[in-house]
Amino acid sequence: MKEARDDSPEWDIIIVGAGPAGTAAALETLNKKYKVALMDKATFPRDKICGDALSPDVIQQFARILPSLAERFAALEAKQEIDGLRTIAPNKKQLDIKLNGRQMEKGYVVSRLDLDALMMDEVKSHPEIQVFEDTEILAIRHVGQFLRIETSKGFFSTRILIGADGNHSIVAKLLGGRQSIDRKHHCAAMRQYFENVDWPEGRSLIELHFMNEILPGYLWVFPMANNRANVGIGMLSSDVSKRKVNLKKVLEHQLATHPELAPRFANARPLETAKGFGIPIGSRRYALSGKNYLLAGDAARIVDPLSGEGIGNALRSGRFAGKHALLALEANRFDAGFLKAYDEKLYSMIGDELRISRFLQKSFRYRGTLNFLINLTTGSKKFRSLIHLLLEETNFFTEWARLSYYKRLITKKRKL
Helix, strand or coil: CCCCCCCCCCEEEEEECCCHHHHHHHHHCCCCCCCEEEECCCCCCCCCCCCCEECHHHHHHHHHHCHHHHHHHHCCCCCEEECEEEEECCCCCEEEEECCCCHHHCEEECCHHHHHHHHHHHHHCCCCEEEECCCCEEEEEEECCEEEEEECCEEEEEEEEEECCCCCCHHHHHHHCCCCCCHHHCEEEEEEEEECCCCCCCCCEEEEECCHHHCCCEEEEEEECCCEEEEEEEEEHHHHHHHCCCHHHHHHHHHHHCCCCHHHHCCCEECCCCEEEEECECCCCCCCEECCEEECHHHHCCECCCCCCCHHHHHHHHHHHHHHHHHHHHHCCCCHHHHHHHHHHHHHHHHHHHHHHHHHHHHCCCHHHHHHHHHHHHHCHHHHHHHHHHHHCCCHHHHCCCHHHHHHHHHHCCCC
């Protein structure tokens, strides 16, 4: 490929990273008559280490992005429907919370291998978006009003760049000056796939096991299609370092000795060795934009601090980044001041939720707090009814941290 001339950009928008955030951003640009490129250093399909759980919020966003994407997901066979959540406190008390049974309010477990391939296939079905796989970013620099990007496939120029390239974002590093990971706002995790796990009560619940050794983190067991399970463990990186926790050994020990888990894994077969990954949680605010660029998904560090769920916010940030890139093109404004409106928009939607999740995460490092809350919920019919009522509301997964949401809820339903 010939080097692009510095005074003539080849692309209006370039998106780096083809996970949920990057593909969502690309799909937001359709039918706008702009030249859009989506790049990724991998070739799809490819595995992505993750918990693989999709909340109802994720399913609802598929429909908002494109009806064809929602239809593609509905037809996907390799997905496990989830009816609710089981939380097990350190004192072994458990709380089951069921989701509403309506179609758009169901949860699923889908491997990122399948999910990301599905979204990439949707992008590839639209020829106006050009996809560059196996393309690694090597350098980025400003040239006048444009960005000049050196890649393993040659040189590109663009007026606006969306960095959706994950936890170790090269876009954030080269354009945003991001340095090393802040362990106080980052989680370390391990994931391992198994088959033939025993599910004595069925495969409809995802499980979070809070254990003394890893508070404020947890061990998860998620059922998957085809008799598989996603099993993992996550903990705040600063605590892992301070307490010298070997997450792999803790995971192995718990699966072998935990009174509830050990019998269920007695005949299970691991499908891989445990694989480590990092989770950039949104427990502090970061700059999400600058001259000629926006950050989305894990590159924006907006994973929920309590649950570790990041796909919902990845899709949301990708959608907003795509829309704001179009606004910048229409206004012919690519300066940091104009693009900062993206930061403000995204944090106005998710900032309260991230703050409250951070508060709960810090509270949950104490086993007494968790034991108390689980005891309260399981022992109080009224409190348990409130939890179920909240989870039945369509907007709960996007508005649960807003005070106005509860005011409306109380006004709407005064009796539990």
